[in-house]
Amino acid sequence: MDRRLAISLPALFGSLAAAGSASAQGSATTDGTPAQFMPKRPADAAAQVNDIEKFPKCPYCGMSRRQFHHARMLVQYSDHLADGTCSLHCGAISLSLNIDREPVAIWVGDNASADEVKPLVDVGKASFLVGSKLPGVMTGNSKVAYGDPAAATAARAANGGEIVKFEQALLAAYTDMAQDVSRIRKNREERRRRAMEQKS
């Protein structure tokens, strides 16, 4: 790299470029995705293996993916960069930001499983229960994934809602985005205010 470029690049991108991997920086020159939104972990063709250890926090809201294991998502992009998010809401944000990166596999926590930490299931094999009484993560209109259609049917019988495929659940996530963002912003502001009050 030419010396002038080596000096000007960090000035341009600041800590973001420094935090990114060499491969991620390399692709920044050929990729229209804004640098600050490119997945920060190095390329990993099997990002879904031990995904919570690799992606402990949602990059878009900062929430713990271990805590929200049941709602978490993982998007594996074609260049093997991957994005681990807390929810479908933040997964939808990842997909909308990484516009020059093809998603080759998308995973979601499987609520048909009784495991303490839900395993991931391919979204293509999942049934999404949308709009039930079950609590949503980052949304007022919950979207809960089940790897087994029978589990989704049972959950609907108990909690209401509608069972849809991933494409429709994703559409609902984008449709709900405006209201959810507005509500989340208020909640987070309120939480910060209370934290400040407790400190003083």
Ligand SMILES: [Zn+2]
């Ligand atoms: Zn999130």
